[in-house]
Amino acid sequence: MGGCSSQRVMVMVVVLLLGTSPSIAELQKLKHTPTKADQPLNILVVGDWGRQGTYNQSLVAYQMGIVGEKQNIDFVISTGDNFYDDGLTGVDDPAFYDSFVNIYTAPSLQKTWYNVLGNHDYRGDVEAQLSPILTQKDSRWVCMRSFILDAGIVEFFFVDTTPFRDDYFTDPGEHTYDWSGVLPRDAYLSELLKDVDFALGQSKAKWKIVVGHHTIKSAGHHGNTVEVEQQLLPILKAKNVDAYINGHDHCLEHIVDTESGIHFLTSGGGSKAWKGDIKPWKKEELKLYYDGQGFMTVQITESKADIVFYDIYGKVLHAWSLSKKLNNAA
Ligand SMILES: *[C@@H]1O[C@H](CO)[C@@H](O)[C@H](O)[C@H]1NC(C)=O
Numbered sequence: 453m454g455g456c457s458s459q460r461v462m463v464m465v466v467v468l469l470l471g472t473s474p475s476i477a478e479l480q481k482l483k484h485t486p487t488k489a490d491q492p493l494n495i496l497v498v499g500d501w502g503r504q505g506t507y508n509q510s511l512v513a514y515q516m517g518i519v520g521e522k523q524n525i526d527f528v529i530s531t532g533d534n535f536y537d538d539g540l541t542g543v544d545d546p547a548f549y550d551s552f553v554n555i556y557t558a559p560s561l562q563k564t565w566y567n568v569l570g571n572h573d574y575r576g577d578v579e580a581q582l583s584p585i586l587t588q589k590d591s592r593w594v595c596m597r598s599f600i601l602d603a604g605i606v607e608f609f610f611v612d613t614t615p616f617r618d619d620y621f622t623d624p625g626e627h628t629y630d631w632s633g634v635l636p637r638d639a640y641l642s643e644l645l646k647d648v649d650f651a652l653g654q655s656k657a658k659w660k661i662v663v664g665h666h667t668i669k670s671a672g673h674h675g676n677t678v679e680v681e682q683q684l685l686p687i688l689k690a691k692n693v694d695a696y697i698n699g700h701d702h703c704l705e706h707i708v709d710t711e712s713g714i715h716f717l718t719s720g721g722g723s724k725a726w727k728g729d730i731k732p733w734k735k736e737e738l739k740l741y742y743d744g745q746g747f748m749t750v751q752i753t754e755s756k757a758d759i760v761f762y763d764i765y766g767k768v769l770h771a772w773s774l775s776k777k778l779n780n781a782a
């Protein structure tokens with residue numbers, strides 16, 4: 453019978469994969485165990501923030517605390533550019549306190565922060581941001597280059613997007629980037645893409661959300677990041693991810709790609725915003741473009757994901773609901 457032989461093939465594939473597994477360097481997987489049984493998962497997303505409280509960073513932080521309390525958030529995702537202008541100078545850089553520990557002080561924000569690195573972070577000591585010493589200083593801090601966060605109904609795939617950008621390598625100007633751990637670049641990128649592709653394929657989660665610093669689709673100042681669009685987006689499409697969350701453009705933005713159905717969510721309004729910096733975009737795809745400061749929350753159940761963007765006064769700028777058929781095979 454067809455069913456029987458295809459089962460046998462499956463078993464053989466599994467055996468083959470196990471046998472050859474050393475060739476697949478899997479991404480590190482963290483697990484978020486829900487503290488609230490049978491409750492939706494609530495997350496808060498902020499990006500492009502570390503400026504010692506200036507450029508409204510403190511006001512954004514204050515409002516995050518209020519909304520975080522109301523929503524009883526499970527954790528925070530940071531989309532990178534954690535410390536301006538040039539990352540951290542080392543594990544003892546006071547910016548860790550001035551831009552993070554002593555800024556996000558609200559009780560509701562005393563949850564794990566899952567951070568990715570942005571291009572500004574790569575201009576400093578990258579190993580410092582990845583160091584467990586920072587987690588000892590503040591237990592909320594979790595930062596890795598690329599990793600998976602398994603939160604049950606949803607899996608988040610954090611991707612290190614900075615090394616994709618050609619001009620940081622070919623035309624760095626007055627900036628120096630800390631590429632230790634990234635070279636040789638071609639091998640790093642191809643391995644990363646392979647790992648993300650593999651992990652997405654393995655995922656049994658109802659929702660698959662990818663997080664990176666750089667834009668894939670954006671009407672903002674930087675616009676689309678062509679390298680990431682060319683190399684990562686085809687994988688996201690093939691693996692049917694629900695959403696891609698990023699920072700880098702200092703705005704709040706929601707684009708629905710009409711072709712793939714993927715939602716592109718920019719939460720880069722953690723401090724300095726770029727007023728009036730917007731390029732034309734298809735009206736039917738651009739659901740929100742806000743050029744001021746703020747942040748985003750996502751509430752996820754098996755069947756629904758509610759996305760809400762807020763300004764610094766806590767005003768709802770945009771709300772959107774994604775739904776998933778419960779009987780749909782993941
Ligand atoms: C702070 O936010 C307010 C309200 O959006 C805005 O008018 C003001 O320009 C912002 N200040 C800075 C320094 O970005």
Ligand SMILES: [Zn+2]
Pocket residue numbers: 533570571572665699700701
């Ligand atoms: Zn950036």
